[in-house]
Amino acid sequence: MKDDKKSPILKEKVEETSGRRNFIKSAAAVGGTAILGAPFIGNAEAAKGQTWKIQTTWDAGTTGYTLFEKWCNGFQERTGGELKVKPFPAKSVAADNNALFEAVKTGVLQGMNPFTLYWAGKIPASVFLSSYPAGPDQPAQWDTMFYGLGMLKMAREIYAKQGLVYVGPIQHDANIIHSKKPVNSLADFKGLKLRVPGGMVSEVFQSFGASTVSLPGSDIFPALEKGTIDAADYVGPAVNWDLGFGQVTKYILFGPPGVMSIYQPVDLMDLTVNQRAWNRLSPSLQALVEEQVKAYSLEHYVSIQGRNVEALDKFKKSGSTVSRLSVEDVAEFRRKAIPIWYKWANKDADAKRVFKLQLDYMLNDVMGYVNPNDIKGQKFN
Structure with a gap:
């Protein structure tokens, strides 16, 4: 008689594999459970x-x-061989931001890890998917909007129109300003040649008399060295030290005590992938990638913050001087920023929809960042 029973060893291996597969599928379905080191077991085809x-x-x-x-x-x-990710630094495949966007849309690259704000010209709503002048200024507030108030769903609907999948935000840092001459107040921006990322940030600084230009990170050092610009906003101390800013500037500007930046305090990055590449993943693997982005966001943020402390000490020891804006500067900055918020929100329906979610949050007493008098006279188209 034919024996259909599996051997004890084979039975044990089948149960072990099945158990691991079921565990990971369950973990991927629960927010935050599939941590960076978790393995993934899929089917034979995958x-x-x-x-x-x-x-x-x-x-x-x-x-x-x-x-x-x-x-x-x-x-x-982490995926048991189902997904291999090959990283590339800036300009290595796509030479600039526009080329990067198109390379992912067309599938030359399967994904990108940009600063979300870079797409202000292509996707106006993207200015509201990363922090903006005098807006929400704490990382937890942005995670709340994305994962608690429905902004992630909005972002994905907007990016889908471009054939892209906005997988999720990646917390990074606040942006600070390095300058060749002292900047101690908003009045000192008058006549300053300043590098900023564009969009609302550029317009607000222009309202204080700055002459702004947009440059990629790798072009900032030579521009400062040659004197093409007087000052540059970029990310935080850790990366800016790596880029050599301490060699070509002597001054660093922060916000008031406890606030690194008032113009871009939560400079979000993201993982965006080509829609076709995303669709080739199984639902379980898609869920795992989403959880990996959440886990990496935390790991990236805390690692950068720790290194910022060390890097700022290096800046000061090398001769850099740190200045801070005042609380009065913050109030004036918000007064100039609010009309520009509405200007960008009125660029298209998607921008308005995202900003309206954020405005409701800022008006809510949970935050209390804005009151009805602050926005009196401002209107949506």
Whole structure:
């Protein structure tokens, strides 16, 4: 008689594999459970594996790129070989931001890790998917809007129109300003040649008399060195030290005590992927990638903050002087920023929809950042 029973060893292996698979599927369905080191076991077809090429806006050799590279290189192990992610630094495949956007849309690259604000010209709503002048200024507030108030769903609907999937936000840092001459108040921006990322940030500084220009991170050092610009906003101390800003500037500007930046206090990055590449993943693997982005967001943020403390000491020891804006400067900055909020919200229906969610949050007493008098006279189209 034929014996259909499996051997004890084979039975044990089948149960072990099935148990691990069921555990990971359950973990991926629960927010925050699938941590960075978790393995993923899929079906035999998926186990053949896929490879994603993802370019970041971090320059090679910086703290930001080191963290990104480590995260990408761990995907093969974490997915049991189902997904391999090959990281690329800034300009290595796509030469600039416009080329990067198109490379992901067309599938030359499967994904990108940009600063979300870079797409202000292509997707007006993107200015509200990362912090903006005098808006929500705490990382937890942005996570609340994305994951608690429905902003992630909005972002995905907006990006889907471009053939892209906005997988999720990645917390990074606040932006600070390095200058060749002292800047101690908003009045000191008058006549200053300043590098900023564009969008609302540029317009607010222009309202204080600054002459603004948009440059990628890798072009800031030579522009400061040659005197093409007097000052530059970029990210926080850790990466800016890596880029050599201490060699070509002597002054650093922060917000008031406890606030690194009032113009871009939560400079969000994200993971965006090509829609076709995303659709080739199984639902379970999609869920795992989403959870990995959440986990990486936390790891990236706290790692950068820790290194900021060390880097700022290096700046000061090398001769840099730190100045801070006053509380009065913050109030004046918000007064100039609010009409510009509405100007950008009125650019299209998507921008208005996202901003309206944020405005309701800022008006709510939970935050209390804005009151009805602050927005009196402002209207949506």
